[in-house]
Amino acid sequence: MIKSLKLFFLNKSENLDFEFFDKKIVVKLQKFSSLNLNSFDIEIVFENEIDSFRTHDYKWVKCNKEFVAPHFAPKIVKLKNGFFAQPNIQDGIWEFNPKFKNKVLWRFNPENAAMLTKYSGRENKKVLQPVASLFDFNQEIAFLFSNKNAVELSRSPIPFSAITCFTDHCDFDSLENLKLQRIFFKENGIKVTKGFFLNHYSKRKDNASFENDADELSKWENDGHELCYHSLSQSIKNDKESFDSFCSFQSPIKSVPTWIDHGYQPYNFSLYKNLNFGDADFEEVLIKNKISNLWNYIDSGTSTSGVINQLNSNDFTLKSYFNGIKDLKIKDKIALKIKIILFHYYADEKMIMKYKNISSCFKKFIEHKSFKQLFFFFKNLISISIPLLKVFFFWNSVKNKPFPLAKYSPLIFKHRIQDNAFSIFQTLEMVDFKKSLAPKNINKLIDESGIFIAHTYFSVPMKYHFGKLFKTETLIDNDVASNFSYLGEKVRSNQVWNPTLNELVQFLSKFESVRLDVNDSGNIFVANNSDLPFREIN
Numbered sequence: 148m149i150k151s152l153k154l155f156f157l158n159k160s161e162n163l164d165f166e167f168f169d170k171k172i173v174v175k176l177q178k179f180s181s182l183n184l185n186s187f188d189i190e191i192v193f194e195n196e197i198d199s200f201r202t203h204d205y206k207w208v209k210c211n212k213e214f215v216a217p218h219f220a221p222k223i224v225k226l227k228n229g230f231f232a233q234p235n236i237q238d239g240i241w242e243f244n245p246k247f248k249n250k251v252l253w254r255f256n257p258e259n260a261a262m263l264t265k266y267s268g269r270e271n272k273k274v275l276q277p278v279a280s281l282f283d284f285n286q287e288i289a290f291l292f293s294n295k296n297a298v299e300l301s302r303s304p305i306p307f308s309a310i311t312c313f314t315d316h317c318d319f320d321s322l323e324n325l326k327l328q329r330i331f332f333k334e335n336g337i338k339v340t341k342g343f344f345l346n347h348y349s350k351r352k353d354n355a356s357f358e359n360d361a362d363e364l365s366k367w368e369n370d371g372h373e374l375c376y377h378s379l380s381q382s383i384k385n386d387k388e389s390f391d392s393f394c395s396f397q398s399p400i401k402s403v404p405t406w407i408d409h410g411y412q413p414y415n416f417s418l419y420k421n422l423n424f425g426d427a428d429f430e431e432v433l434i435k436n437k438i439s440n441l442w443n444y445i446d447s448g449t450s451t452s453g454v455i456n457q458l459n460s461n462d463f464t465l466k467s468y469f470n471g472i473k474d475l476k477i478k479d480k481i482a483l484k485i486k487i488i489l490f491h492y493y494a495d496e497k498m499i500m501k502y503k504n505i506s507s508c509f510k511k512f513i514e515h516k517s518f519k520q521l522f523f524f525f526k527n528l529i530s531i532s533i534p535l536l537k538v539f540f541f542w543n544s545v546k547n548k549p550f551p552l553a554k555y556s557p558l559i560f561k562h563r564i565q566d567n568a569f570s571i572f573q574t575l576e577m578v579d580f581k582k583s584l585a586p587k588n589i590n591k592l593i594d595e596s597g598i599f600i601a602h603t604y605f606s607v608p609m610k611y612h613f614g615k616l617f618k619t620e621t622l623i624d625n626d627v628a629s630n631f632s633y634l635g636e637k638v639r640s641n642q643v644w645n646p647t648l649n650e651l652v653q654f655l656s657k658f659e660s661v662r663l664d665v666n667d668s669g670n671i672f673v674a675n676n677s678d679l680p681f682r683e684i685n
Contacts, residue, residue: 148172148230148292150194150249154179156187163189170665172290180284185277189253191290195226196248201684203458203556204595205299205307210248216241217556218260219598219658220458221299223684224251231297231684233671235289237658238282240555256280260555263562263571264417264444271411271418273496275445275552278562278571291665298663298671301680302598303644304654309589310598310644311634312651313339314407314442314574317377319606320355324617325363328605331616331623333370335635339605340648341367342377342407345396349381356380357399368400373647375405376438378412386422389413394428398436404649405440406433417444426565434567440652441562441569446576446602447553448491450583456597457575463553465492465538466546471582479613488538489531491550498534501527558600559655570652574602579614584630593642600648 149172152163156179166173174189199207200214201223208214216222222241223233240254254260261278301307320328320343332339343364347356357364368374379392393414408415413422419429433439448454448463451471456462468487472480489495489502508524511517538545557573577583577599592599605616618624637643646654657679664674673681 148194148226148232149290150192151190152192153190154187155190156182156184169667170292170669172292174288174290176284176288184282184284185280186256186258188255188257191251191253193224193226193232193249193251195228195230197224197243197251198227199225200243201225201297201299204597210243210245212245214241214243214245215460215555217458217460218560219302219558219655220556221297222253223297223299225297230292230294231671232290232292233297233663235291235663235674236286237300237661255282257555259551259557261557261560261562261571262443262445262552262573265420266411266415266418267421271421278560279564281561281563281568289664291663291671293665293669293671295669296671296683296685298673298681298683300658300661301682302596302655304680305641305644306680306682307596308642308644309592309596309637310646310651311592311638312598312600312646312648313337313577313603314375314405314572314600314648315339315341315603315605316407316409317342317344317355317606318381318409318604319608321353321606322355322360322363323353323621324606325355325360325367327621327623328616329363329367329370329372331628331631332372335628335631336638336645337631337635338371338373338645338647339603340373340375340405342375342409344377344380344409345399346380346392348384351381354381361399365400371647373405373649374400374403375407375440375648376403377407378409378415380412381409383410383412386413390422390424394432396436402437404438406438407442408444416441430565430567433564433569439569440649441571443571443573445552445557445573446491447557447573448550449487449576449578450588450599450601451579452582452585452588453591455575455583455588455592455599456595457553457558457573457599458556458597459595460549460554460556461547463491463550464547469546475613485535488535491552492538492545492548493534494551498531501530505531558598559652570656572600572648572652575599577601577603578607578612580616580627580630581614581624583614584627584634586630586633589630589634589637589643593637600651 154161154163197210199209201221202208203220217240242252262275265274303310344356347358408417447457453471454462454467472483489498504527508520511520559572561568562571607615616627638645661677662674665671
């Protein structure tokens with residue numbers, strides 16, 4: 148069934164020995180455990196050509212184009228001899244190039260598949276780095292073959308339903324709008340992971356915090372929402388006070404397992420190393436407070452019409468996004484196109500900083516009549532204009548290319564800080580709830596058994612934000628309310644699972660332990676006690 152297996156690691160390659168049992172090929176990687184590999188690939192060459200792949204939305208597609216089976220998606224192929232082939236574990240990513248019809252690359256932690264944001268230096272320079280991998284080389288890896296069936300696993304306790312998860316940043320929350328949000332979500336049967344500031348230290352007096360508004364935030368928890376840290380305060384104290392607060396804080400309630408970085412707080416997951424705060428010290432604070440889920444400070448993209456499913460990399464292309472905003476005014480459309488090209492298509496921090504500097508340089512020129520700033524304005528403008536023009540000149544070759552940080556559909560993955568593993572999650576920026584949660588988008592998500600982990604600001608007041616929840620300070624937008632009502636109906640009818648972030652993490656963690664096998668009759672089956680819903684396909 149398999150012609151050859153080859154391991155690619157540290158710019159080397161090595162043929163792998165394997166044992167063939169009846170309809171099962173076992174690969175042993177124990178000898179590589181001492182290398183502490185953080186990334187590697189296994190090249191699988193089948194004796195027969197691949198006919199079709201099982202996709203993230205549990206459908207068959209012919210193998211006539213490039214294909215990626217990300218984590219939490221089926222890794223199942225149908226060979227031209229009629230046999231199904233799939234691995235016994237769910238780790239890693241399968242990648243296929245149609246130039247090689249009998250070959251699959253099984254990738255473990257490839258570039259951009261599981262990334263972390265780290266800020267460094269006085270200017271908080273942003274750098275992306277891969278997670279510290281936790282692959283167990285001592286476990287048995289096997290390839291299973293059957294001409295009778297394959298097995299696919301559900302990402303939801305409601306078998307093969309769509310999943311909507313909201314992680315809300317509390318930057319603009321006040322006691323008044325917190326109450327309005329809570330009542331609104333209760334009326335619509337929607338659960339969210341609601342960020343909160345533990346301490347009241349803010350430039351805005353009406354900013355909500357647990358210190359001042361514990362009663363209201365406790366009502367959120369009582370309604371079934373998850374409360375999560377959004378750092379510890381809105382504004383930033385000096386470094387010593389910040390780290391003193393971080394090292395001494397205690398959970399205000401029984402369990403707050405999720406932490407979402409806010410701004411440039413020096414103790415943030417994305418920043419603590421900048422001031423030489425050690426991994427062991429940072430981890431100790433997390434363990435002491437039972438924090439296990441951390442945001443990687445990355446959005447796969449920005450949701451709009453037709454852009455909603457984090458498992459569908461085709462949503463995260465320039466063509467998809469431009470189609471989603473085509474009905475906006477020309478001025479707004481141009482601004483959003485430039486932003487999506489720089490922030491997501493290129494995802495180049497130097498380019499993004501030049502884009503941000505254009506506005507600041509122009510303001511300084513106007514205010515101070517500084518021709519030096521005018522020079523920098525044009526320098527930055529020309530610098531970003533060239534890559535922008537390249538996109539439009541070569542539109543046909545770039546329009547369907549998935550964004551770098553969305554290609555492998557990152558959702559939730561493990562990272563070792565010092566001695567312990569933590570769950571890292573990546574989000575989908577969701578600002579425009581009119582477009583993002585329109586019935587057409589929700590139906591698309593349901594049809595694809597899709598998922599999003601939304602990065603939201605439910606109480607954002609900025610006028611330039613389209614489709615926000617609040618039309619005025621106290622009035623919720625009617626169109627947005629209608630969309631949430633529709634989503635609530637789909638949740639109640641079990642077409643959508645709406646977990647909190649921690650509920651989602653806990654459920655999807657079951658993928659780590661589930662094992663498949665093939666019996667003497669040639670049937671692939673779930674070999675251990677797992678309560679993950681599954682089904683046979685044939």
